[in-house]
Amino acid sequence: MYAHINDWNDIHFAYQVARLGSLSAAADALQVHHSTVLRKINHLEASLKTRLFHRHARGYVTTEAGNILLGVAACIKEDLDRLAGDLQETDQQLKGTLVVTTVDSLVPVFMPLFHDFQAQNPHIQLQLVVDPRHLKLEHGEAHIGIRPGSQPNEPDYVAQNITNLSATLYASRSYLKRYGTFHGLDAVGEHRFISGTNNLRRVAFIDALEEQLPETAFIFRASDIISIFQAVSSGMGIAPLNCLLAQQDKQLIPLMPPPPQWQSNLWLVTHRDMHRTRRVQAFLEFFKGAIQSLS
Numbered sequence: 001m002y003a004h005i006n007d008w009n010d011i012h013f014a015y016q017v018a019r020l021g022s023l024s025a026a027a028d029a030l031q032v033h034h035s036t037v038l039r040k041i042n043h044l045e046a047s048l049k050t051r052l053f054h055r056h057a058r059g060y061v062t063t064e065a066g067n068i069l070l071g072v073a074a075c076i077k078e079d080l081d082r083l084a085g086d087l088q089e090t091d092q093q094l095k096g097t098l099v100v101t102t103v104d105s106l107v108p109v110f111m112p113l114f115h116d117f118q119a120q121n122p123h124i125q126l127q128l129v130v131d132p133r134h135l136k137l138e139h140g141e142a143h144i145g146i147r148p149g150s151q152p153n154e155p156d157y158v159a160q161n162i163t164n165l166s167a168t169l170y171a172s173r174s175y176l177k178r179y180g181t182f183h184g185l186d187a188v189g190e191h192r193f194i195s196g197t198n199n200l201r202r203v204a205f206i207d208a209l210e211e212q213l214p215e216t217a218f219i220f221r222a223s224d225i226i227s228i229f230q231a232v233s234s235g236m237g238i239a240p241l242n243c244l245l246a247q248q249d250k251q252l253i254p255l256m257p258p259p260p261q262w263q264s265n266l267w268l269v270t271h272r273d274m275h276r277t278r279r280v281q282a283f284l285e286f287f288k289g290a291i292q293s294l295s
Contacts, residue, residue, distance in 0.1 A: 013040035014052060015073035018066055022059040095123035098279050101135045102128070102146040105225030109244045110146065113290045117283060124279060137271040143280055145269035146287075148242075152267060158275045160268045162288050166243045166258035167205040173251050174235040182238065182255045185212050192219045194231050194239035199223055205240035205262040244294060266291070 016026040017037060027034040045052055052066035062070055102110060107130060118126050135141035138156060145152070152159045171182065179191055195218050196206045203225070220236055222228045225245070232239045233249050240262065246252045268287065274280050 007040075007043070010040045010044035010047070011069070011073050011076070013037055014044050014066075014069060015077065017041060017053065017060050018062050018070040018073070021061070094121050094278055094282055096279060097125045097127060098144070098283060099127045099129060099142045100144045100146065100283070101131055101142040103132055103148065103225075104130050105229070105242060105245055106146065106148065108226075108248045109242075109294070113287060116290065117286050120286070121282060124282075137269065137274070143270065143274050144283060145267070147267045147269055148264050149267075151265070152269050156272045158270045158272055160284070160288070161265050162268050163266045163291050165264045165266050167240050167262040167264075168243065168258040169209075169238050169255040170232055170241045170246045170252045171238045171255060172233055172235045172249075173253060175232075175237065176253060178235070184256065188213065188217060191217075192237035193217045194220045194222070194228055194237040196225075196228060197221050197223045200225070204264055205242075205259075208259070208262055209240050 013026065013030065013036075016029050017023060020026050020029060023034045023037045023041075027037045030037065041053065048065075050065045051063050052069055053060040053062055100114075107128070114126055114128065118124065129135060129142055134147065134152065134154075135145065137143070137145060138154075148165055151161070169182070169185075176182070180189075182191060183189070193209070193213060195209060196203065200206050200223065220231055222231060225242070228239050229241055229245055229249075231237065232241065232246075232252060238255065241252075243254070243258060246254070268284055270280055270284070
């Protein structure tokens with residue numbers, strides 16, 4: 001029956017003794033007490049039922065079995081050093097896959113930024129996951145979340161508030177030409193409004209408009225912000241929109257200054273285990289600068 005090595009750390013200790021020739025020198029290299037080295041050597045020899053060293057006054061000299069161990073241990077160390085270098089190089093290089101998640105209403109705003117980032121970092125493959133849910137970064141569903149709204153409070157998340165998102169009412173030029181000037185929410189007259197279905201009621205500017213107008217004022221509802229944006233662009237009616245999104249269509253006209261209570265925050269969110277990797281840091285640094293230029 002073959003002997004088993006139960007503690008690979010014993011091999012490392014024995015390798016240092018064989019390489020340096022004494023317990024004290026090995027202890028200094030390993031930054032432990034020499035009695036710890038002696039205990040490891042004795043344990044390894046007992047496990048293998050083989051003497052690995054001749055004890056002499058001038059130090060420890062390897063036996064034939066010790067020479068075999070020294071050769072194998074040297075190969076193991078070389079492989080481990082190479083592995084460590086490969087792993088470090090993988091983390092340090094700006095390459096690989098980077099998964100970003102956000103909501104659909106921000107995709108038209110962010111897509112040019114994603115294009116610029118990828119052009120600057122051609123060896124990074126960006127993957128965009130558009131989902132209203134907060135994906136679980138701790139489970140690897142995404143590396144970076146770009147979230148509007150309240151501050152994420154999940155444990156082990158790093159959340160950075162990168163800008164404030166303003167919103168106001170918008171209408172298209174064609175709509176205003178047909179229905180006339182908008183004079184404010186206190187004098188809506190015959191103006192037609194667009195809003196969200198129940199699933200969008202948690203959006204601050206949707207909720208605010210619903211509270212100020214009667215149900216009869218709304219002629220169209222949609223379950224997502226992009227559809228509301230497209231309805232406004234088509235000239236169907238007036239709706240509250242994120243200003244960054246509305247600015248994507250030059251035919252849309254803001255109808256009043258953005259109310260402070262319609263404002264929300266935009267967060268860059270990472271998990272602490274991925275936060276310091278070069279790919280993530282490169283994206284965070286780029287995106288924070290790029291989004292400030294839009295605000």
